[in-house]
Amino acid sequence: MDSRLEAVRDTVLARNPGEKEFHQAVTEVFESLGPVHDRHPEFLEGAVLERLCEPERQIIFRVPWTDDAGRVHVNRGFRVEFNSALGPYKGGLRFHPSVYLGIVKFLGFEQIFKNALTGMPIGGGKGGSDFDPRGRSDAEIMRFCQSFMTELYRHIGEYTDVPAGDIGVGGREIGYLFGQYKRITNRYESGVLTGKGISWGGSLVRPEATGYGTVIFAQEMLKTRGQSFDGQRVVVSGSGNVAIHAIAKAQSLGATVVACSDSAGYIVDEAGIDVALLSQIKEVERGRLTEYEARRPGASHVSGGSVWDVSGTVALPCATQNELDGDAAAKLVSNGLIAVAEGANMPSTRSAVSVFQEAGILFGPGKAANAGGVATSALEMQQNASRDSWSFEHTEQRLTEIMVGIHDRCAETAAEYGAPGNYVVGANIGGFVKVADAMLAQGLI
Ligand code: GLU
Numbered sequence: 001m002d003s004r005l006e007a008v009r010d011t012v013l014a015r016n017p018g019e020k021e022f023h024q025a026v027t028e029v030f031e032s033l034g035p036v037h038d039r040h041p042e043f044l045e046g047a048v049l050e051r052l053c054e055p056e057r058q059i060i061f062r063v064p065w066t067d068d069a070g071r072v073h074v075n076r077g078f079r080v081e082f083n084s085a086l087g088p089y090k091g092g093l094r095f096h097p098s099v100y101l102g103i104v105k106f107l108g109f110e111q112i113f114k115n116a117l118t119g120m121p122i123g124g125g126k127g128g129s130d131f132d133p134r135g136r137s138d139a140e141i142m143r144f145c146q147s148f149m150t151e152l153y154r155h156i157g158e159y160t161d162v163p164a165g166d167i168g169v170g171g172r173e174i175g176y177l178f179g180q181y182k183r184i185t186n187r188y189e190s191g192v193l194t195g196k197g198i199s200w201g202g203s204l205v206r207p208e209a210t211g212y213g214t215v216i217f218a219q220e221m222l223k224t225r226g227q228s229f230d231g232q233r234v235v236v237s238g239s240g241n242v243a244i245h246a247i248a249k250a251q252s253l254g255a256t257v258v259a260c261s262d263s264a265g266y267i268v269d270e271a272g273i274d275v276a277l278l279s280q281i282k283e284v285e286r287g288r289l290t291e292y293e294a295r296r297p298g299a300s301h302v303s304g305g306s307v308w309d310v311s312g313t314v315a316l317p318c319a320t321q322n323e324l325d326g327d328a329a330a331k332l333v334s335n336g337l338i339a340v341a342e343g344a345n346m347p348s349t350r351s352a353v354s355v356f357q358e359a360g361i362l363f364g365p366g367k368a369a370n371a372g373g374v375a376t377s378a379l380e381m382q383q384n385a386s387r388d389s390w391s392f393e394h395t396e397q398r399l400t401e402i403m404v405g406i407h408d409r410c411a412e413t414a415a416e417y418g419a420p421g422n423y424v425v426g427a428n429i430g431g432f433v434k435v436a437d438a439m440l441a442q443g444l445i
Pocket of ligand 1: 090091092093162163164165166167194345370371373374375377
């Protein structure tokens with residue numbers, strides 16, 4: 001790392017102790033930015049990096065709620081409003097027991113660059129709670145969401161901060177959150193949340209967008225080597241919203257997706273995953289992957305273990321951060337891997353990324369490859385602002401153009417800065433320069 005940047009990075013780490021995922025995300029971005037600071041001394045003079053690493057505002061709050069037996073629980077809620085140089089803070093809410101400030105800050109930091117890369121007018125933010133939705137009834141989820149919004153509502157708004165979903169937050173939760181926001185504020189403010197239901201201000205393609213976008217990005221990478229998804233053997237991690245739609249899109253392009261996972265293990269289905277069955281089990285029944293084995297002849301379930309033990313030519317990590325380490329990367333490479341596109345946020349550890357890059361594997365980092373979700377959220381905001389709703393075809397076309405645009409911008413930026421084919425460098429520099437220019441133009445804020 002450039003020594004000028006290293007000094008800034010060390011200060012950021014020292015003043016944010018214990019936030020290891022945030023440290024990882026900052027370090028990974030800074031490693032790409034040396035050449036930008038050679039060309040743009042004004043970024044150093046304006047202390048852009050120091051400002052960028054300090055969120056504009058961080059909100060931490062108590063979320064009390066009662067379960068169905070009347071017992072009182074207390075969770076912690078977060079919203080980190082990281083950067084508004086390009087637009088209102090934008091980013092999801094994650095409900096998962098692993099959530100703490102370091103996770104929210106890593107996600108919010110990544111979101112700044114991701115959102116910049118989409119070319120849409122959205123800043124970066126993220127939030128969530130250490131609440132564990134697993135096994136909770138609809139009524140419990142509703143009471144939790146209502147309590148969460150009873151504090152959050154005062155901090156958000158269509159011109160201020162626009163939350164959406166992430167792990168543990170889907171259409172059901174956005175519905176409860178929106179209902180409570182409307183009730184408290186007495187405003188039908190569609191643009192305050194994205195990921196809404198289609199009959200009350202949501203956008204077609206938003207549910208599919210992250211997974212579809214990841215596959216579109218991967219397809220663009222493959223094209224640079226004269227290849228496509230047709231005939232590829234694909235391994236996916238996760239089995240939530242992102243994974244399901246990535247599997248569907250990859251198979252529609254002629255690939256066979258042979259495996260996917262959840263926190264208890266993974267399934268292997270050499271005939272290609274039955275997306276309708278997977279969606280029924282995971283999205284409708286909110287069940288486990290063991291059910292898939294029971295209902296699908298020829299499929300097998302492996303408890304525990306790593307889905308990355310399954311060989312494939314394309315890997316799509318769509319589960320969570322740091323789910324793919326250096327050893328898993330080496331195994332994938334030795335099994336014939338040619339490309340990786342990250343549907344999750346920071347699923348590959350830094351050593352995994354090094355393994356992929358040293359082996360000459362096409363590697364699309366999450367902040368570029370999974371930007372289709374938030375980009376379609378921005379399309380939902382556009383539709384809300386104009387009180388319009390677009391067709392599936394039109395919206396999907398916009399998503400495709402945005403993903404191809406992100407791919408091309410990353411590729412061009414990487415080449416311009418002397419690292420052709422390095423999408424990590426392209427994404428980090430491409431996102432950073434846009435935000436840094438806007439921050440300088442807006443004065444010392
Ligand atoms: N949570 C998603 C992400 O990581 C989507 C955010 C949004 O739509 O605002 O980008």
